[in-house]
Amino acid sequence: MVIDNSFYMRLAIDAAWRYQGLTYPNPAVGCTVVGEHGEILAVEAHTRAGLPHAEVNALQQAYYKLTNDSYILALEKSVDIHTHLLANHNNIFQNCSLYTTLEPCSHYGKTPSCATLISELGIKRVYIGSSDTNAIAKNGTMRLQMSGTEVYSELLEEECNALLYPFKRTLEENFIFFKWAQRLSGTSDAGIISSEYSRRSVHAMRDVCDLLVVGGETVRQDRPTLDARLVGGEAPDVLILSHESDFDRDIPLFHVKGRQVFIEKDLQKLSEYKNIMIEGGASMYAYTHDIVDYYLCYLAPTFGGSRGINFQDDSFEILNQRKEDKDIIMWMKRI
Template identity: 40%
Template sequence: MVDDSFYLNLAINRAWEYQCITIPNPAVGALVIDKNGQILSIQAHKEVGTPHAEVLALKESYIKLTNDNKIENITDSAEIHKYLLKNAKSIFNDITMYVTLSPCTHVGKTPSCANLLKELKVKKIIIGSEDINKNAQGGGELLEQNGIEVIYAYKQQKMQKVALKAKELLLPFISLQSKDSFVLFKYASRLNGSIDGGRISNESSQIFMHNIRTKVDNLLISGKTIMLDNPTLDCRYATLDNKKAPNITILTRNKNLPQNAPLFHINREITITNTPPKPSGFIMIEGGISMLESLIDMVDMILLFLSPTISQNTLIHTLNLNLKILHTSELDGDLLIWLAKK
């Protein structure tokens, strides 16, 4: 059924494509339809300091509604705001926007989305989740005060399911806001559970993972990982401008780690310890099931890359965990499964 939940769910799915890459900002999606229910755009915030989802959705919609392509090459958020405020006028008076998070009211690295929507006088906006950031919240109320119809999904009984999905999208952001840390455990395996025998994930998954690494404050691995895989743990496949390799903490009791391992020859901080560090900032753990089992109490979310292959190799690990699936998507054949503890 095509209803508000349907459209909002499409925006949520788009935002998951950039999950953790937007840190320290939340992952946010936005969708715009015209007066006939035709989808004009589905966009997501892609990286901190770049235009928010609402701005990108309005930009794409503006081009389709006006055939004015001059805005297409404008990438700076403030400049997009200025262009739309000058040229859009009444273009958006009949459109409806769906956004996974309440539009921001504050001016930071980018201008206020709520103020832009107010000035453009959009007809209606459906909001998936409220903003817990006191500096940015209040966007829905601002729009209501200026005559724009606002529907809060989290206040609608019939939209509770999609509202929960919108809130789950924010788990990394909520964790960082509430306890100043977010811990992601990354794991990759084949369909039969095997994890040995060379690279598991495809190139697109590697790019996605390396893009996330560019945002990590500390990458936690085991000494066993160095001994078995001899990894580099850099960001060479990242498509983002910032390819700074993450700092690394090696959790091990082995005092004789091979110092010729590639990861030691990259300009970054490396800490070797036998005690798990206290989480601070964005922490990613890369390791096997035994590491997940030992560190599960500090893990906030798990990202599983599942390759659609079966290997004859015999290194298969199992762990008795009761997890909740937050989101699944396919990336050129690999299945990405985002999980959280129940």
């Protein structure tokens, strides 16, 4: 195995994918910090909007690894981590390299600018995957170069762009992903499919997405609540695709506080939302075939059941896959 810049960037990319779908309205970003001898000091990701950027999380861990100053580990706010790093770094980062899947931000948004932090810490080399196309955040590279940081762009850019794409879609219009769980046998019927981890992961997605789309038959038969209770999260608005509006309004789905439920014959409502998850089976897959950006598949290594999605001749590119608990979680796009 070659241990090179791509290896370090891949660690950052994989770390970021774990939070894909969970960082909205921010992008999923990962960051690796490597010390002067090539040692990996940190691999971190941005985990949720309002929490520190990936670079700040990584620099926090790297600082601790270099100094053993555990005070920094107790800090949660980005501004506090920035302040502590700037006051105490003593140039320990001056021969370090930083790998980030996205160009460091240059604006003071919810957190101080990462480009400024990296510059002031004197990090020697910054490797960037995707350029920031966000008009407000961009110019991170310029900010870094002005202070003498060596900047290397477009490292694994294609992979980093695939990671960033959902964010770009939310800026342009909206990001629509289709989530399903299935067994190795391709089936999604006949009882619970996924592991506890996977089911919690879906609830975390629901917490962050702003609209959840399901089919009328699913609501009638499964009577799901479609909330985020497994992670103590907020339930998204729900769009039930149905030509009939005869639902049992007593089921919990219709009584979640703060949630709107729409029953519609088409998908026009999607234009009012930004981060949209579709949950469904074969018919929903077919119905939404041409509007879905990414597919998220929870694959349980089991047999059983008899029916699942099998839309003839569709092929996917697996953008990222990982094993969590018992299942494989795959982000894919149709090709």
